[in-house]
Amino acid sequence: MKKEIYGYAGKILRVDLSTRSVSVQPTLRYAKKWLGQRGIGQRILYEELQPWVTPYEPANIVVVEAGPLSGTLAPASTRYSLASKNPFNGGVATSNSCGFFGPELKFAGYDHIVIKGRAHNPVYLWITNKNVEIRDATWIWGKTTWETEDLIRKELADESIQVICIGPAGENMVRGACVIANKNRAAGKCGLGGICGSKNLKAIAVRGTGSLEVAQPERFMKAISRAWEKINKSAGLKNIGNNGTIAGVRASNDFGNLPYKNFQENKMPEESMNKLDYKLYNQNYKVRDIAYLACPVHCSQFYQINEGPYAGLATEGFEFNTLTDCRVPL
Numbered sequence: 001m002k003k004e005i006y007g008y009a010g011k012i013l014r015v016d017l018s019t020r021s022v023s024v025q026p027t028l029r030y031a032k033k034w035l036g037q038r039g040i041g042q043r044i045l046y047e048e049l050q051p052w053v054t055p056y057e058p059a060n061i062v063v064v065e066a067g068p069l070s071g072t073l074a075p076a077s078t079r080y081s082l083a084s085k086n087p088f089n090g091g092v093a094t095s096n097s098c099g100f101f102g103p104e105l106k107f108a109g110y111d112h113i114v115i116k117g118r119a120h121n122p123v124y125l126w127i128t129n130k131n132v133e134i135r136d137a138t139w140i141w142g143k144t145t146w147e148t149e150d151l152i153r154k155e156l157a158d159e160s161i162q163v164i165c166i167g168p169a170g171e172n173m174v175r176g177a178c179v180i181a182n183k184n185r186a187a188g189k190c191g192l193g194g195i196c197g198s199k200n201l202k203a204i205a206v207r208g209t210g211s212l213e214v215a216q217p218e219r220f221m222k223a224i225s226r227a228w229e230k231i232n233k234s235a236g237l238k239n240i241g242n243n244g245t246i247a248g249v250r251a252s253n254d255f256g257n258l259p260y261k262n263f264q265e266n267k268m269p270e271e272s273m274n275k276l277d278y279k280l281y282n283q284n285y286k287v288r289d290i291a292y293l294a295c296p297v298h299c300s301q302f303y304q305i306n307e308g309p310y311a312g313l314a315t316e317g318f319e320f321n322t323l324t325d326c327r328v329p330l
Contacts, residue, residue: 004028006215007068009106012040013132015125017199018058018117022132027111037065037102037112038094041083044114045092055087055191056173056198058118064105064164064204065112071103071212071293073224075231078103078293080164080181082192087175093190099181103293104162107208115201124152124165124203129210137202142168145180152205165203166193173197182292184316231296241289244301245320246278252320276323290316 004010005028012030014023030040041063053059062084069077080102086093105113108127115125122137140148148165163181170177170193177193178186187193196202214220231237239247252258253273256266268276285305291298301317 003213005031006213007072008111009066009071009109009210009212011110012112012114013110013127014114015132015134016117017115017119017123017134017201020119020134022134031068035068037067037070037079037081037096038083040112041065041081041094042092044112045083045085048114049085053085055085055090055093055195058199059116060085060195060198062115062192062195062199062201063112064115066102066105066110068111071106072214073221073294075224075227076295076297078295080105080187082179082187084190084192084195087191087194093192093195095179095187095189095192097179097181097185097187098292098295099162099164099185100293101162101164101181101204101206104206104208106212107210108206109208109210113204115199118198119200122171122200122202124201124205126156127204127206127208129208137200140202141171144168146183148203149183152203156205156207158207161205161207163203163205166196166201170194170197171202182316228296237297240299241297243278243282244317245299246276246281246318246323248320249273249276249278249323281317285317287314 008027008031010027012025012027014025030043034040034043044063045061049061062082065081065083070080078100079096079098081094081096083092083094108129122141123134124137126133126135140151143151145165145167149163152163153159153161164179166177166179173194175191175194177191177197178188179193179196180186250273253268258268259266260268285303287302287304289298290300290302303317304314305311
């Protein structure tokens, strides 16, 4: 029997935190006209969010989004997005991140999660295929995002659970608060962490055991193979894969595209630039490369500090934007 929809998981999960109710609707309602994670998410906001709604009130909506390629072998198709009302300007807020959460949501059978209302006490969502629970989170309220991910996995006894969560900044509705996946991947734009905090939503945990189906598997795999071949032949992407996105910082500086001294200048002096050279980080901290699902670039790095006051800290390395957002002299 021919399916009605391919690529997508086929369902949109709706959660009302005020009434603690859960429902499901077909993705097909939107997918014929609105493409991908952001397209459908923006349509939902347009249809359901009244202009007078302010970002931190219960009537605001948060849409968690995964696109039609997430969870397939399409290269670098591991991203997910969030959308809501923007606390900075009252307009549209949207932010995206990578990690394993987006594909896991698809494997659980959902393309989007539409969240409204405000829980009476801190909660987190636990989604495992058709089972959806609104669980107590008072015991992890106040915990960091690293602690939250570890504690949820421990409580549910499954290390493969994927978690997006907020920390104390989000709980206190700090306007710049992020939503974090895999401890290091930040949906960092538009303060969506604070909006989740205003809903008393600490985290969303998901575990899926389903699969996805594409309409024409042979043609799809041929297109995927061509894309991977092009990526493998790209010298620029190989450089990023071997050294991380910070390998592009010097080139950005050479082009005069590196804001410095709070945008008073567009290029760093060589003395400062030498302190940001990716070779120093590779030599002193790099342990190995990291890749997320179906990503041939593997641009992330895993660092460990062995000396000084932070000795013993091991974490995923930072990205291009961390260094290019330097605003003061080094």
